Amino acid sequence: MTKTIGNERKVVVVTGATGGVGRGIALACGEAGWSVWIAARREKEGQAVAAEVDARGGVGHFVACDVGVPDSSASAIATILAEEGRLDGVVHNATSGLSPVPVSLAEVELADFQDHVNVALGALHSLARASFAALKESRGSLLLMTSEAGFEGKAKLSPYAGVKGAQRGFARALAREWGRDGVRVNSIAPLASTPAMERAFELDPAMADRVLGRNPLRRLGDATEEIGRAARFLLSDDASYVTGHTLMVDGGSCPAV
Amino acid sequence: MPDDRPLLIATENEETSRLATGLDADFVSLPDLTSPETFEAWRARVLAGDARERVIVSVWPPATDADDLVELDAEAWARRFEQPYLLWNFALGAAAKRAADGGRVVAVCQAPAGLDAPGRTPELAIADGVLSLVRSVAAAEGPRGVCANLVTTPIGLVQGDLVAPAPPLDGFPGTIETHVVGAVRTFLAADIEGLTGRVLAADGGRTL
Numbered sequence: 001m002t003k004t005i006g007n008e009r010k011v012v013v014v015t016g017a018t019g020g021v022g023r024g025i026a027l028a029c030g031e032a033g034w035s036v037w038i039a040a041r042r043e044k045e046g047q048a049v050a051a052e053v054d055a056r057g058g059v060g061h062f063v064a065c066d067v068g069v070p071d072s073s074a075s076a077i078a079t080i081l082a083e084e085g086r087l088d089g090v091v092h093n094a095t096s097g098l099s100p101v102p103v104s105l106a107e108v109e110l111a112d113f114q115d116h117v118n119v120a121l122g123a124l125h126s127l128a129r130a131s132f133a134a135l136k137e138s139r140g141s142l143l144l145m146t147s148e149a150g151f152e153g154k155a156k157l158s159p160y161a162g163v164k165g166a167q168r169g170f171a172r173a174l175a176r177e178w179g180r181d182g183v184r185v186n187s188i189a190p191l192a193s194t195p196a197m198e199r200a201f202e203l204d205p206a207m208a209d210r211v212l213g214r215n216p217l218r219r220l221g222d223a224t225e226e227i228g229r230a231a232r233f234l235l236s237d238d239a240s241y242v243t244g245h246t247l248m249v250d251g252g253s254c255p256a257v
Numbered sequence: 258m259p260d261d262r263p264l265l266i267a268t269e270n271e272e273t274s275r276l277a278t279g280l281d282a283d284f285v286s287l288p289d290l291t292s293p294e295t296f297e298a299w300r301a302r303v304l305a306g307d308a309r310e311r312v313i314v315s316v317w318p319p320a321t322d323a324d325d326l327v328e329l330d331a332e333a334w335a336r337r338f339e340q341p342y343l344l345w346n347f348a349l350g351a352a353a354k355r356a357a358d359g360g361r362v363v364a365v366c367q368a369p370a371g372l373d374a375p376g377r378t379p380e381l382a383i384a385d386g387v388l389s390l391v392r393s394v395a396a397a398e399g400p401r402g403v404c405a406n407l408v409t410t411p412i413g414l415v416q417g418d419l420v421a422p423a424p425p426l427d428g429f430p431g432t433i434e435t436h437v438v439g440a441v442r443t444f445l446a447a448d449i450e451g452l453t454g455r456v457l458a459a460d461g462g463r464t465l
Contacts, residue, residue: 070331104350104397105346105349105350105353105390105393105394105397106300106304106350106351106353106354107350108346108350109293110293110296110297110343111293113343113346113347114339114343117339117342117343121338121339121342121382122334122339125326125329125331125334125338126331128326128327129326129327129329132326132327149389150385150389151389151392152389152392152396152454153388153389153390153391153392153393153394153395153396153454154393154396155393155396155397156397157393158346158350158390158393158394158397159346161389161390161392161393162342162345162346162386162387162389162390162393163386164389165385165386165387165388165389165390166338166342166382166383166385166386166389167382167385168385169378169381169382169383169384169385169386170378170381170382170385172371172374172381172385173369173371173374173375173377173378173380173381173382174326174378176371176372176374176375177325177326177374177375177376177378244371256392
């Protein structure tokens with residue numbers, strides 16, 4: 001690919017990047033020659049993705065991070081800054097393991113609500129606070145991986161839909177707050193072929209027909225070539241005048257937009 | 258037959274009390290966030306109640322100053338985002354089940370307009386999350402004729418000089434008795450059919 005001037009060797013971190021969309025974003029950033037930190041719980045899988053980043057022309061690293069644990073996200077950012085001395089992009093992609101589990105809103109247990117909130121928003125708050133000074137220095141950006149569920153809601157995945165909507169509000173507000181310091185905040189609502197989506201299809205067999213039946217392109221997106229490269233665009237200097245935006249990378253699927 | 262009076266499930270404070278008065282609603286207060294047992298007991302009690310044609314929900318946290326996100330430590334974040342947002346989940350879940358077939362659920366949520374969002378990241382995150390939850394209720398309960406909608410208001414979230422342009426209408430940010438209650442009544446009106454998953458910003462046009 002052609003590298004854009006100003007985009008050379010950016011340093012970015014992606015949470016939940018051991019698979020699925022997070023891995024796709026990491027690999028797409030690796031294609032640009034960037035330094036990519038895989039922030040995840042599982043070291044073996046994280047190191048494997050880091051090696052894939054290397055193979056695509058970037059520099060891959062692993063940093064231990066359990067986004068459901070208070071202070072773990074901030075600790076990961078501190079590790080990266082100590083190693084690299086800079087940070088250009090933060091991608092919060094990790095989501096609760098309960099995300100694809102169908103449930104009625106009236107029956108969700110408090111602990112399950114808290115897990116959704118801790119992973120989607122608690123970690124985001126921690127990541128944002130820990131990285132702001134470095135992003136201000138680099139005039140970098142924060143990117144949230146939300147979902148079309150955050151626009152339209154989901155009958156059987158209400159807790160997931162709720163936190164994805166909350167992430168959009170978080171990004172809209174923070175973009176206006178951080179814009180004065182040159183830091184951009186954006187979101188992507190992807191529809192990707194991932195292990196999580198495959199599991200959701202298994203748990204709710206009719207879901208595949210519902211998801212693909214309304215999709216003009218009649219397919220799921222590729223996590224690297226379609227979702228990851230869109231994420232790379234928003235992290236790059238090519239998107240230097242884009243902030244507070246949610247980019248739908250869903251094949252035109254979401255009817256709420 | 259379901260009770261004719263609307264049911265308001267809400268945090269117990271002055272603003273929601275005025276909302277209950279304006280709507281002539283029965284009031285069910287939300288519990289404190291103390292323990293899972295407290296929540297489960299509250300939920301079991303509320304879900305056992307009679308069905309209502311009209312259910313209104315509101316979580317109205319104590320007033321806070323606007324603060325940059327980097328200034329919010331974990332305790333402040335929990336107080337301004339996590340605790341109210343968890344209450345919203347429980348309140349809307351209860352409202353969905355208490356609504357009678359063909360009934361209405363209306364959520365009333367504080368929300369800053371985009372122009373006024375700096376310093377209000379927790380509150381705008383809650384508002385957008387609540388919209389998604391309301392739409393989830395609309396999708397889940399729609400097959401039995403239940404409509405679920407959202408009214409937002411900037412009351413309690415406005416400080417200092419406003420960023421230009423000024424809101425089109427005078428009286429910003431409005432009052433509960435006029436602007437908010439009126440917007441809720443719109444969604445509760447008997448001759449409004451087929452509206453669900455909608456949001457009405459009762460803010461004098463500030464979000465335009």
